[in-house]
Each structure stands twice: as structure tokens, then as C-alpha cells.
Amino acid sequence: MSRKRPPHRQKQAQQKELTDSATIKNGLVVVSYGAKQDVEDETGKVIRCSSRRKFGAVVCGDQVTWQPTHDNEGIIVEVLPRSTLLARPDDIGRDKPIAANISRIIIVCTVKALVDENYHLHHNLIDRYIVAAENLNITPVIVLNKYDLLANSELDKLNQDMQPYRNIGYQLIYTSTKQERGLEQLTQQLQDQTSVFVGESGVGKSSIIRSLLSDHEIRVGEVSASSGKGKHTTTSTTLYHLSSGGNLIDSPGVREFGLSKIEPVMLAYNFIEFRPYTNQCKFNNCIHKSEPQCAVKQAIKDGEIDQRRYDNYLAILTSLQEQAQTSPFQ
Ligand SMILES: Nc1nc2c(ncn2[C@@H]2O[C@H](COP(=O)(O)OP(=O)(O)O)[C@@H](O)[C@H]2O)c(=O)[nH]1
Ligand SMILES: [Mg+2]
Numbered sequence: 001m002s003r004k005r006p007p008h009r010q011k012q013a014q015q016k017e018l019t020d021s022a023t024i025k026n027g028l029v030v031v032s033y034g035a036k037q038d039v040e041d042e043t044g045k046v047i048r049c050s051s052r053r054k055f056g057a058v059v060c061g062d063q064v065t066w067q068p069t070h071d072n073e074g075i076i077v078e079v080l081p082r083s084t085l086l087a088r089p090d091d092i093g094r095d096k097p098i099a100a101n102i103s104r105i106i107i108v109c110t111v112k113a114l115v116d117e118n119y120h121l122h123h124n125l126i127d128r129y130i131v132a133a134e135n136l137n138i139t140p141v142i143v144l145n146k147y148d149l150l151a152n153s154e155l156d157k158l159n160q161d162m163q164p165y166r167n168i169g170y171q172l173i174y175t176s177t178k179q180e181r182g183l184e185q186l187t188q189q190l191q192d193q194t195s196v197f198v199g200e201s202g203v204g205k206s207s208i209i210r211s212l213l214s215d216h217e218i219r220v221g222e223v224s225a226s227s228g229k230g231k232h233t234t235t236s237t238t239l240y241h242l243s244s245g246g247n248l249i250d251s252p253g254v255r256e257f258g259l260s261k262i263e264p265v266m267l268a269y270n271f272i273e274f275r276p277y278t279n280q281c282k283f284n285n286c287i288h289k290s291e292p293q294c295a296v297k298q299a300i301k302d303g304e305i306d307q308r309r310y311d312n313y314l315a316i317l318t319s320l321q322e323q324a325q326t327s328p329f330q
């Protein structure tokens with residue numbers, strides 16, 4: 001068997017030679033295309049880099065060290081330790097990393113979704129995102145977008161429905177990119193944080209991010225994305241800088257994420273209002289479902305815990321238990 005590389009492989013190897021003055025530099029991954037990343041250096045310049053397979057996925061928000069190569073690109077030398085890693089399960093249940101070093105999760109939903117007949121599905125989705133955030137020890141912010149589409153008559157019910165989230169301390173912000181509403185309040189939550197926007201497609205994540213950025217910042221993002229050989233910001237996770245300080249990550253692929261690693265018995269910890277009760281249950285491995293003398297269920301009877309949050313807890317619990325039975329990766 002010939003060990004000679006085919007010509008195109010030789011060329012690739014030559015191209016990837018390090019430059020003579022190949023000092024190791026620090027960088028931040030601002031777009032990830034899988035095998036290639038756009039890395040921003042300390043001067044703000046963006047360089048297309050390759051990463052070695054041994055690193056696994058190198059994602060938006062990753063802090064790296066890299067070396068320039070002869071082709072004006074670079075090679076990632078090291079991925080620095082991550083404080084957090086947001087992942088979602090792929091088609092066969094394995095975690096696929098999406099973004100690293102996140103300190104805020106912005107859950108976006110539309111006001112209309114929460115007043116239509118399927119509103120409970122959207123409440124369930126919000127609670128799933130909250131669980132994923134709490135599981136990373138990150139406090140989520142709930143953004144209810146497209147406020148301009150809400151009829152006055154619908155506002156009272158919506159406020160009432162969402163009050164349980166306020167009661168347990170979550171920030172709830174009504175926004176409209178059409179009316180530029182709520183954007184200042186949201187900016188305060190994003191200050192000096194690295195925030196990832198999650199939510200169903202079409203709820204307005206990219207529109208909100210665009211409204212928060214100056215023209216210059218958007219252009220930077222678009223330049224780096226359009227140099228990605230046909231790929232665009234709408235298909236790649238992209239990090240933008242806020243001029244007031246902080247990073248925003250726009251990701252198209254975060255509809256479902258991060259719940260696969262949660263043990264059913266640990267789920268209640270991620271419902272923060274359950275925490276004062278969980279160690280008062282009769283059984284210390286209580287999952288607050290059908291066990292006797294469960295302090296969580298008592299708290300629901302006493303009106304201390306919202307019934308709908310508990311219903312979503314049960315729904316998520318069931319899905320985790322089913323997943324644990326079917327996934328080979330647990
Ligand atoms: N009425 C209304 N439409 C909005 C608002 N924000 C975004 N949209 C529209 O919703 C659609 C989806 O927005 P997009 O930002 O692409 O959503 P994404 O998929 O979550 O990134 C676009 O047609 C936007 O113009 C808003 O506040 N009000
Ligand atoms: Mg989008």
C-alpha cells in the first residue's frame with residue numbers, strides 16, 4: 001500500500017505550515033463551522049483557523065491559543081478550560097456542544113405563543129430551557145417578544161400566567177423589535193455577560209440581537225460569516241460584542257438542549273422553588289411523583305409551588321426517564 005499522500009492532501013499539509021515567526025497568540029472563537037473556526041485575536045482581527053481533531057468540537061465562546069500559518073490562516077493550539085458548555089443532544093442522543101463560557105441564557109418566546117390554545121407547550125419549553133440553565137448554574141432571563149402583536153385584552157391573562165416566574169425571582173422582559181420596546185431593560189441584563197439566545201425558530205432572536213448592536217458590530221459579524229465559504233450567520237453560531245460590554249451569541253440550533261445529562265433524581269434541584277422542600281421529603285431519593293409524605297407535593301397543596309410548574313416538572317421527569325431507558329450514551 002502506497003504511503004504517498006494524494007496531491008490535494010500534500011497541498012493542504014503545505015498550506016498549513018506555520019509561519020517562521022509563529023508566536024502563540026490568544027484568541028476568542030466568534031464563529032464555528034465545525035472543523036474550522038473564526039478566531040478573533042486581541043486586536044479584534046478575525047482569522048480563519050483549523051482545529052485538531054483531538055480537541056473535539058471547538059465552539060463559539062471558546063478561549064483558545066493559536067498560531068498563524070503561511071496561508072494567512074491559523075491553527076488552534078489549545079482550547080482553554082471552559083467555565084460552562086452549552087450542548088444539545090444530536091439525532092442519536094449524544095451531546096453536541098454549541099457554545100462555551102456562557103454566563104447568561106436568554107430564553108425568547110413570543111407573546112402570541114403564550115396566549116394561543118397551545119400555550120402549555122410553550123410553557124413546557126420555557127421550563128425545559130430554565131432547567132438547562134439552572135443545571136449549568138446560570139440564571140436565565142425570559143424575554144417575551146413581539147409585544148406589538150398582543151391585544152390589550154390579552155395582556156392581563158399573560159401577566160397572570162407568567163407571574164409564577166416573577167415570584168420565584170426570574171426576570172421577565174417584554175420586548176418588541178418593531179416598537180423598540182424593552183431593549184434597554186434587556187441590555188442591563190446582558191452587560192458584561194456572555195449571553196446565548198435560545199428559543200424556537202422565528203421568535204425573533206436574531207432580530208433582537210440586531211437591534212442591540214451597532215451597524216459596525218453587525219458588519220464585523222457578517223464579514224467573518226461570509227468569508228465562511230458559503231456559510232452564513234443564519235446557519236452558524238455567531239458571537240457578537242455589545243458596545244457597552246458583553247458578548248451575544250446567536251445560534252440557530254438550540255431548540256432542544258442540555259437535558260440529557262440530568263439524573264431524574266437531580267431534576268428537582270433545577271426547579272429552584274422546590275429546593276427548600278426537597279430535603280424534607282420522607283425518602284431522600286424522592287422524585288416527588290408518587291411517594292408518600294413528599295414535601296414538594298405538600299407545598300403544591302399549600303399553594304407554595306405553582307401547579308403548572310409542577311406539571312412541567314413531571315413532564316420533563318418522564319422524558320428524562322424514557323431517555324435513560326433508550327439512549328446508549330447514558
Ligand atoms: N411583529 C413583530 N415581528 C418581529 C419582532 N421581532 C422579530 N420579528 C419578526 O419575526 C421573524 C423572525 O425573526 P428572526 O429574528 O429571524 O427569528 P429567529 O429565528 O428567532 O432568529 C422576522 O420576520 C422578524 O421580522 C417583533 O418584535 N414584532
Ligand atoms: Mg435567527
Ligand SMILES: [Zn+2]
Nearest residue numbers: 281286288294
Ligand atoms: Zn418529594
